[in-house]
Amino acid sequence: MSFFSDILRDVKDPEKPETLEELNVLSEESITVSRLTGDQLLIHVEFTPTVPHCSLASLIGLTIRSKLQECLPEKAKVDIKIKKGTHTTADEINKQINDKERIAAAMENPNLRALVKECTTDIDDTYY
Template structure:
């Protein structure tokens, strides 16, 4: 079975090759050009999509013993992978909180981001969004979970960092 690093290497993405690139969220897809993949690249991107789903599906809910897949917060359809014109890989994840007023939606989004950062090699861009219409404050939360300064500030809080680590803890991070 291929590891996630092996899969990314087959499409020209290696952590050691471009580890100095800065990861920035792609906040506006309308100004970002996505390249139409050829059939081989489409297969590779589909494999990456499935692998990324395997990475995030076991993230645990902060309040419940179930993982996000079991709670229908994430599904395979909520992950998309595309190639940008600059050669970067864009990973877009859309999740659906269990209730429209979920107070931990930003924590779930941050946990998804940290799980992907932990398991995926560079370079890539990650956009995480709450599914439209599924949360009362989705717009504000989407800003929080895609802003690198807010993410860095949140991760400085040791209690929050510990809670996120519990959510993403997996005894087997080999995908």
């Protein structure tokens, strides 16, 4: 099994019933894993929003980060980016979704936290 199928395959889109994989926002090829030093891993995820002006791109990035943080060891470094040329404000969103303070502030919002949890909960988890 691949890293992708183990962790990110079932992450759902925030406004559509499909997963990010089904919408071609994420694919196995868009995720790379490398070792930085010792036990520390670098997980690089590049995603492609469904449209160049996607208003939920930052939420998608936050959802991907949340799922990875839930499943990975603490020593993993996560770098999430919008694929170059696929979103009109990619640089600004890339800064947001890789800034620890902005991430922490976003996750303090109970409505946003609930939406992220809804997108990252596996279908099988909802029955237990």
